[in-house]
Amino acid sequence: MPCACVDIGSNTTRLLLADCRGGTLRELMTQRVFTRIGKSIRRDGAIPKDKLEETTDVVERQVRHARELGAERIAIVATAAVRQARNGVALTDAIEAATGLPTLVLSEEDEARLAFLGASKTLGAPFEGNLCVVDVGGGSTEIAIGTLDDGVIWSQSFRIGSGFLADSYLHSDPPSAHELQAARAHAAGQFEGLRTPPVGRAVASGGSATSLRRMAGAELSHEALERAIRLLASAPAAELAERFELDPERVRLLPAGVLILEAVGDAIGKALKIGNGGIREGVVLELAAATA
Numbered sequence: 001m002p003c004a005c006v007d008i009g010s011n012t013t014r015l016l017l018a019d020c021r022g023g024t025l026r027e028l029m030t031q032r033v034f035t036r037i038g039k040s041i042r043r044d045g046a047i048p049k050d051k052l053e054e055t056t057d058v059v060e061r062q063v064r065h066a067r068e069l070g071a072e073r074i075a076i077v078a079t080a081a082v083r084q085a086r087n088g089v090a091l092t093d094a095i096e097a098a099t100g101l102p103t104l105v106l107s108e109e110d111e112a113r114l115a116f117l118g119a120s121k122t123l124g125a126p127f128e129g130n131l132c133v134v135d136v137g138g139g140s141t142e143i144a145i146g147t148l149d150d151g152v153i154w155s156q157s158f159r160i161g162s163g164f165l166a167d168s169y170l171h172s173d174p175p176s177a178h179e180l181q182a183a184r185a186h187a188a189g190q191f192e193g194l195r196t197p198p199v200g201r202a203v204a205s206g207g208s209a210t211s212l213r214r215m216a217g218a219e220l221s222h223e224a225l226e227r228a229i230r231l232l233a234s235a236p237a238a239e240l241a242e243r244f245e246l247d248p249e250r251v252r253l254l255p256a257g258v259l260i261l262e263a264v265g266d267a268i269g270k271a272l273k274i275g276n277g278g279i280r281e282g283v284v285l286e287l288a289a290a291t292a
Contacts, residue, residue: 002028003291004066004074005283006059008091008103010038010081010138011163011253012207013055015062016280017069020288025122025281029069032207033058034249038081038139038163045086052091060098073291075283076103079111080139080161108157111135111279112144116152118281119205129200134264135278136206136257138163141190143264145197154197160190162208165256174233175255187259191267202270205278207250208257213274214244215254220272225262229255 004017017029035058040051047055059076066074076095082088083105092103106114115135123131126148135142139161146152169175169183204220215231216224232240237251244251265272 001072002070003284003287004071005280006062006076007280008055008059008078008082010079010161011036013058013062014280015066016284017066017071018284020285023121023285025285031062031065034247036163039167041081041085047085047087047091052094055091056094056098059095063099063101073287074101075287076101077283078103078105079137084139108142109155112142112155112157113152114279114282115142115205116144116146117285118277118279119203119275120148121285122275122277122281124276127201130198132199132202132268132270133275134202134204134261134272136204136208136260137161141260145199158190160187160260162253162257162260165260166253170255173236173252180229180233180255183256184259187263191263194267196268199268199270202268202272203275204261204272205275208254208261209274211246211250211254212258214246218274220261220265220274222262222265225258228258232258
């Protein structure tokens with residue numbers, strides 16, 4: 001039977017339906033809705049009532065889709081925005097009432113562990129030494145380092161994500177050189193002085209990374225990221241979205257995601273490659289293993 005994960009992030013709410021056998025994963029269906037919970041949170045730290053209702057409706061539909069397609073094992077998880085919201089429990093209670101399923105609000109350590117599991121198990125080839133997984137979300141960025149045999153041996157979470165950085169600095173369409181410079185400085189400052197265990201290979205996961213594949217290719221060298229930034233600053237989001245078959249909201253957030261990936265790559269001294277999996281894949285793999 002296929003397994004499913006609904007992942008409530010700061011930018012998007014996503015469904016992954018996959019068949020898992022022998023520790024490998026075959027994607028059957030994905031769906032993404034830009035719910036932007038992180039942007040909606042008010043100064044008092046609460047998710048507004050209309051956003052609670054919208055997100056609950058999206059999750060209910062995604063759970064229904066998963067069940068219609070044969071999923072009997074479904075996990076609902078939530079990340080930084082719900083974790084940090086003053087009334088996050090109001091959302092998880094509403095979702096349980098609508099779906100009959102609990103929502104697990106992931107800790108920072110959970111996010112790092114699941115991103116590492118999802119990325120390491122979907123690389124497609126064995127690797128030597130330590131793997132570094134950089135998961136850039138809408139409200140936080142997790143860095144996890146480990147091996148296939150031992151799992152995560154080191155991780156750290158940073159309260160910076162593509163949604164936060166874009167909403168704080170990138171107000172023009174396309175973003176101006178001044179806005180990009182300010183966002184780049186903020187991102188670089190978050191990872192300044194970072195010390196990690198040795199890294200043999202580094203991969204990026206999350207919405208920014210997967211969307212970048214169409215603009216920059218799979219290898220996120222400094223030059224490739226610079227080309228992506230220049231491209232994102234060259235035309236309005238709607239125009240680039242049509243050209244690269246991306247959601248306009250993703251294109252608006254993408255410069256911020258690129259700048260975070262650039263800052264992390266500089267901090268660890270290793271060019272990132274775009275991975276094939278992240279938190280959702282990790283959740284589904286754990287779900288399949290627990291019920292095998």
